[in-house]
Amino acid sequence: MQAKVNETIIELVCGDITEEITDAIVNAANERLAGGAGVDGAIHRAGGPSIMAQCRQIGSCPTGKAVITTGGNLKAKYVIHTVGPIYRGGARGEEKLLQNAYRNSLELARQNGLQSISFPAISTGVYAYPLDEAAKIALKTSIEFARENNEIKHIRHILFSSRDYDVFCLQLKDLI
Numbered sequence: 129m130q131a132k133v134n135e136t137i138i139e140l141v142c143g144d145i146t147e148e149i150t151d152a153i154v155n156a157a158n159e160r161l162a163g164g165a166g167v168d169g170a171i172h173r174a175g176g177p178s179i180m181a182q183c184r185q186i187g188s189c190p191t192g193k194a195v196i197t198t199g200g201n202l203k204a205k206y207v208i209h210t211v212g213p214i215y216r217g218g219a220r221g222e223e224k225l226l227q228n229a230y231r232n233s234l235e236l237a238r239q240n241g242l243q244s245i246s247f248p249a250i251s252t253g254v255y256a257y258p259l260d261e262a263a264k265i266a267l268k269t270s271i272e273f274a275r276e277n278n279e280i281k282h283i284r285h286i287l288f289s290s291r292d293y294d295v296f297c298l299q300l301k302d303l304i
């Protein structure tokens with residue numbers, strides 16, 4: 129499913145983010161940039177050791193912020209590593225932090241002259257963010273960014289299961 133917002137196509141896809149050919153893919157990392165399970169593990173495995181070497185140089189990334197490395201062996205030229213919040217009930221600023229993770233990743237892509245970016249469903253795995261709420265924040269932030277900026281032409285949200293894809297589709301229909 130896709131929607132056009134000004135000059136930007138926002139697209140939902142069911143698939144594996146390591147296969148993406150966008151300028152950047154986004155990693156759902158941890159603050160230590162230490163690698164881990166889930167999409168983080170998959171990106172480092174597919175991208176090879178040069179990505180971790182750059183992460184070590186950078187050192188860390190606070191929750192809600194984003195940093196950029198090259199894409200190593202991936203088809204994408206860059207990996208933007210962001211850190212979503214750990215969900216602890218919703219009253220600890222999680223919504224704002226998740227919004228910041230998307231927003232700062234998009235901003236970093238724009239600053240680097242990138243035109244296309246692929247996101248996983250940040251925080252919805254190990255970090256346990258409820259999927260429908262996380263989907264709404266992800267898509268609202270993408271739509272807002274596309275309304276305010278026209279440099280990024282393609283924002284893709286890559287969902288790892290058909291259930292996640294269906295939840296994102298429902299939220300996108302609600303928002304456009």
Ligand code: AR6
Binds near residue numbers: 164167
């Ligand atoms: N392509 C697309 N999406 C994927 C892939 C893939 N190859 N693999 C998993 N997902 P998670 P988080 C989905 O746990 O919740 C790590 O250990 C997955 O199904 O990867 O932000 C980090 O080091 C889920 O929908 O990230 C951190 O410590 C989504 O990606 C912590 O987990 C996010 O799940 C971050 O937790």
